[in-house]
Amino acid sequence: MGTVNVDQLSHDGTVVQDVDTKLSNAKKHELLIEALPDATLETHSGMKVVRFGNQIILAAQVTHLGYPWAEFKKRIQIPKRWLEVHQGAVREGLTPRFVGVYHYRDVTVFVDFDPTTYVRRAVNNSAAHVATNDLYQAQTAGQFSREDKNGNRLTSIRGDQLATYLLTGYSEKNAHIDVFDGFSTKFMDGMRIEGLTAVQEMHAARWPDTFQNEWAGFYVEYRLHQYLAAHGLTQHVQVQKEKRRGAFDYDLRFLRDGSLEYYGDLKASSIAVSDSPGNDKDDFLRALDTFGRFWYVIFEHETWHSRDNSNLATIAWNEWRRSVGHVGRKGTYDPLSYQGRFKEAVRFMRVNILEVNPANVGIVLKDFQKDFRQPDGKPRKAKVSIRKKDIDNFLIYTRSIVPASD
Template structure:
């Protein structure tokens, strides 16, 4: 038994705080043999392995990294001798699996780590990492694949799905991911988007927030809304600009036919920022309790500030707003918002982050918004800490470059 209380996953995917249990080699073999009818334990290249048809399974138990790491961080250690086994098996035309085994009470989840990255590293005791959310997803949906921020591919599989997975039975992908994949093909084109061009496009379309100073986020909303409407995709994802009474005040509504499956928020974030502001904590909690999950869809961009180029773009933006009839609350100032105004942005990466019952408290660092003008304390907000992305990452594009 471990001595540190960390994240564990229950039968329904719920988060439980408890210590790790230790599995003997025999117990690890038994868990694999139970999940894989017909598999056998044998020695291959001097290593005790589980053989399943043409596949060689090397195994380690998944455990917490230890202090001072957060409770959601887990791993297996990949010994250097596995590289010898992998090389021989590959030479004989066999498939090698680096498999982590997670077991807590009556929950067993297997994590298949793509060996290619670890083989290239050729390091002693290389660690392969997995997060609580990976285990939650597998327990709830059966199979879950992603690429971590270091470019490693991993697939988490519930025990009753392991045989089907190893024989090529991959679970169907959420069709809403294809919506974003197609949108990314348009937005993540490497082109720089100039402020004046963006706000004029929004103005021509009558977009409500076309005069806002923080234009990149509103331009992102405008582009996505136009995309899903033009592509007749509203039955999958709807951008909710005009919030309706009785509905959650979030940007994205994910649908299944006529019903709401869950909600989400669309955000633009500077790629150099370590955190991105979120929504009211109570609203997110209620949404997760009602629908089981909440998606943050974040588009990261590089930024050029107008202040670094003589404030030319700031002046042009303020002059343009006045020319089309916009009247601010203060007297006209051509340098209004000059310190923060973005001359242009280039969208470079997107991420879908899922908040659910297994990671709500862990992956979102809460912060207080200060006080209202009347002295009342503002509602508690959540802050998306990008250091913790691997514990709620569902999808990312483009895939990170593998670190060797």
């Protein structure tokens, strides 16, 4: 079908580069009926559809978005006629589904796009987007569901799981995601968090890193630790503050049945920045090679800088630190220490959980700030970074109190 090599999925989940395969309408329907033995081919509102029980399946091929888009960006085209079929099916008491069909050699993955937002747009040739990672998650786990950055719900299903999914719904629940769903619901309450108040709260609880300049990220760690302990969830997720002998030095430990399953890092980031800085590349790659995946849990916030308010919060923060015995690296008191960057307050607005795995790791391997040096003049270590424009190939969970854009 295509002439450009793009991401394709092998049976074991390995990503290879090859052109898209051309699927005729008959082949798409054949793949669906093979996965749904009791399904039939019918005509509704003048279009061929697959009928499975009380469900009407409209199918389109998942293909690459086209040059010059990145190799992982894929989509289906939703013709306007689908809206007519959708309306007719609803009138008859049937459940219409917009399903993408991905097929490469012996791999078939179906993508169920919640039609709600696409029906609301009601435009010609609307596109529903999907990424290589969505296909990888389905091929390796069976089922995978998420919202994209625009609030559209998509569920990818390996071929042998399609009948089960359509009959019983999404079943691949993740205890680790459930933890962060509960925490973010409580934590992101829309309130402005004052920097000095947060720091004093951490100090009262004897939390490490209380005196760090970038307090917002450490405050998320502190609040998450408190939440896990209060709700008895440390058998699933742990905040790691002390490095263990022979272990990786990351913020989060994810466990299954009492054993470490993989690591992750917790980040706080301005909602306005375009990149999410990651970790030293060498250590990161060792962790990924050992455990097969790595999670970034990123809480994004609005920011009020003290520099925009006569540095009043900066002065108050430095004065408070001195009052409780903190001495900075210079050994002398400076009421304007960190004046250009100190956050007077933040409001947490969104959390994204990003998974790096063998299907998408190549995208993050760039030298972040490679031309910058440490304060002592030594070169910085190479770091990994995830650009927000690439986020859909990593995103496995998101929650936001910011209205999603269409």
